[in-house]
Amino acid sequence: MTLISRRGFGGLFGTSALGLAMPSLAFGAVPKVVVIGGGAGGATAARYLAKDSKGALDVTLVEASKRYYTCFYSNLYIGGFRKYGSIGHNYYGLAVNNRINVVHEWAASVDGAAKTVNLASGGKLSYDKLVLSPGIALKYDSIAGYSPQAQGRMPHGWTSGTQAQQIRNQVLTMKKGGTFVMVPPPNPYRCPPGPYERASMIAHLLKERNPTAKIIVLDPKEKFSKMGLFMAGWEKHYPGMIEWLGPDAHGGIKSVNHETMEIVTDLDTFKADAACVVPAQRAGSIATAAGVTDGDWAPIIPATMASKADPNIHVLGDASVASSMPKSGFSANSQAKVAANAIRGELTGSRVYKPRFANTCWSLIATNDGIKVGANYKAGSEKIDVVDKFVSQSGESADVRKTTYEESIGWYNGITTDMFS
Amino acid sequence: MEQINLRPHIAGQVRLWALALAMMFGAISNAAAQADLADQIAKADLGYGEYLAGECAACHQKSGKGIPQINGIEAKTFVAIIKAYRSKELDNKVMQMIAGRLDDEQIISLAAYFSSLPE
Numbered sequence: 001m002t003l004i005s006r007r008g009f010g011g012l013f014g015t016s017a018l019g020l021a022m023p024s025l026a027f028g029a030v031p032k033v034v035v036i037g038g039g040a041g042g043a044t045a046a047r048y049l050a051k052d053s054k055g056a057l058d059v060t061l062v063e064a065s066k067r068y069y070t071c072f073y074s075n076l077y078i079g080g081f082r083k084y085g086s087i088g089h090n091y092y093g094l095a096v097n098n099r100i101n102v103v104h105e106w107a108a109s110v111d112g113a114a115k116t117v118n119l120a121s122g123g124k125l126s127y128d129k130l131v132l133s134p135g136i137a138l139k140y141d142s143i144a145g146y147s148p149q150a151q152g153r154m155p156h157g158w159t160s161g162t163q164a165q166q167i168r169n170q171v172l173t174m175k176k177g178g179t180f181v182m183v184p185p186p187n188p189y190r191c192p193p194g195p196y197e198r199a200s201m202i203a204h205l206l207k208e209r210n211p212t213a214k215i216i217v218l219d220p221k222e223k224f225s226k227m228g229l230f231m232a233g234w235e236k237h238y239p240g241m242i243e244w245l246g247p248d249a250h251g252g253i254k255s256v257n258h259e260t261m262e263i264v265t266d267l268d269t270f271k272a273d274a275a276c277v278v279p280a281q282r283a284g285s286i287a288t289a290a291g292v293t294d295g296d297w298a299p300i301i302p303a304t305m306a307s308k309a310d311p312n313i314h315v316l317g318d319a320s321v322a323s324s325m326p327k328s329g330f331s332a333n334s335q336a337k338v339a340a341n342a343i344r345g346e347l348t349g350s351r352v353y354k355p356r357f358a359n360t361c362w363s364l365i366a367t368n369d370g371i372k373v374g375a376n377y378k379a380g381s382e383k384i385d386v387v388d389k390f391v392s393q394s395g396e397s398a399d400v401r402k403t404t405y406e407e408s409i410g411w412y413n414g415i416t417t418d419m420f421s
Numbered sequence: 422m423e424q425i426n427l428r429p430h431i432a433g434q435v436r437l438w439a440l441a442l443a444m445m446f447g448a449i450s451n452a453a454a455q456a457d458l459a460d461q462i463a464k465a466d467l468g469y470g471e472y473l474a475g476e477c478a479a480c481h482q483k484s485g486k487g488i489p490q491i492n493g494i495e496a497k498t499f500v501a502i503i504k505a506y507r508s509k510e511l512d513n514k515v516m517q518m519i520a521g522r523l524d525d526e527q528i529i530s531l532a533a534y535f536s537s538l539p540e
């Protein structure tokens with residue numbers, strides 16, 4: 001049995017294994033957990049905390065939006081494989097089925113000493129444990145000329161919402177034989193295969209409607225996730241349409257201009273009819289405000305996802321430094337369950353099991369041509385370490401690729417149910 | 422391989438399951454082994470199974486399409502299928518990896534948990 005006794009965590013959890021109330025909690029009080037961010041990490045954490053504690057925890061979820069549009073599958077929306085409405089999810093299930101107090105507000109700051117969260121609207125929430133899963137913030141200034149203003153004509157589509165609609169619309173209205181320029185972000189960023197799945201989906205759309213158009217990918221990186229598989233897929237489905245240029249070929253991205261639609265690199269200037277520019281990223285701003293970031297991201301203790309800076313704050317998903325795990329919705333969902341188990345153990349004395357993490361990222365290259373990459377992980381003392389991994393092979397049969405795509409549909413239904421039901 | 426009617430809602434979702442069932446009859450052919458498995462499942466730690474099931478829940482849900490739903494699955498079927506993925510007799514990279522790090526006790530706990538759920 002791999003049950004870890006709470007003592008077994010070597011003093012991380014200071015209370016008795018019998019699960020008597022924490023000394024800091026008033027007798028009979030229901031411990032409070034506040035979760036900030038109702039995305040892949042936060043919605044899952046709130047749901048598992050509430051569902052598994054069966055009323056023994058008071059769970060509040062602070063989420064700015066009333067509807068969460070997943071970034072996962074937003075590329076399939078761009079390619080025409082999904083309707084936009086089908087990737088939107090509300091918080092009804094969390095509020096009603098799981099009795100989570102869902103607060104649709106923006107969290108402005110955290111007072112770690114007082115254990116309170118200040119809402120932008122002026123309200124205040126107190127907590128025994130705080131979970132942060134705010135996703136990413138964009139570093140607009142990582143590309144000269146890029147800004148919230150520029151994203152209207154050069155959308156990033158890297159956070160949830162209308163940006164993905166903007167990109168699809170640009171592709172649909174692009175002039176015949178025009179050029180789409182895509183600038184992927186530098187490492188580390190959310191969803192490593194995402195930019196290349198996006199290029200594939202744009203090519204899919206153009207092949208149907210504007211077959212003489214071109215896509216130029218100006219990558220700040222020398223290589224990327226599932227590179228061989230994507231390149232082979234582009235050659236097969238969209239011959240001559242996608243040109244990928246690494247830093248060796250363009251010399252580095254210098255600046256962009258959304259008025260002239262130019263992307264300037266060290267060696268050349270590219271004129272775009274439509275463009276997608278994804279800047280560098282950092283943890284969502286509330287992580288910085290809470291004082292748990294070191295540089296751009298929040299370091300964590302692998303076994304519990306607790307912040308290295310504040311033991312009462314757990315950081316999940318894209319905002320955390322989860323070392324070997326990629327920043328993905330699957331990873332965030334997996335980390336949320338580890339954190340929920342640890343938090344519940346600490347606050348209610350429930351059993352804490354050995355942490356296990358997993359991730360799989362599916363990508364669609366063309367109709368029924370799905371690929372995947374995945375790994376499972378364990379909590380090392382310093383890092384989350386890989387146990388085992390796999391990746392789709394080049395030259396797989398059409399049947400295998402179709403099954404892989406169908407599996408991704410199952411995963412999408414699965415994870416969104418696991419987050420929101 | 423002909424499709425065996427597991428349960429109306431499961432059958433038809435994944436043809437591989439029929440293969441797994443066939444293998445199961447090979448693997449657990451004698452009554453003693455079956456009784457032993459039933460005994461282990463009866464004694465299994467449901468709470469542990471529920472915790473481990475979190476890993477499955479990211480993909481396996483009632484709404485499943487492309488991925489079978491496993492709530493209410495018969496325990497011995499579950500055990501046979503997971504062991505077949507673990508030994509790579511069943512072919513799916515994700516499932517081979519997931520099953521690859523499950524020991525026998527964990528498989529039993531999961532089987533006990535999923536078989537206890539309503540379909």
Ligand SMILES: Cc1cc2nc3c(=O)[nH]c(=O)nc-3n(C[C@H](O)[C@H](O)[C@H](O)COP(=O)(O)OP(=O)(O)OC[C@H]3O[C@@H](n4cnc5c(N)ncnc54)[C@H](O)[C@@H]3O)c2cc1C
Nearest residue numbers: 037039040041064071072107134135191317318328329330
């Ligand atoms: C194009 C694209 C494709 C992708 N495809 C996949 C895929 O196929 N598979 C996969 O696993 N992952 C995929 N991802 C990655 C995935 O979307 C992220 O890794 C995942 O959403 C991270 O979860 P999170 O909880 O860290 O953040 P998010 O899911 O972004 O959730 C953060 C939430 O917090 C809220 N929030 C932030 N700050 C505050 C605040 N101060 N107050 C109140 N609310 C706040 C936000 O509104 C948001 O809803 C993709 C991403 C992109 C961009």
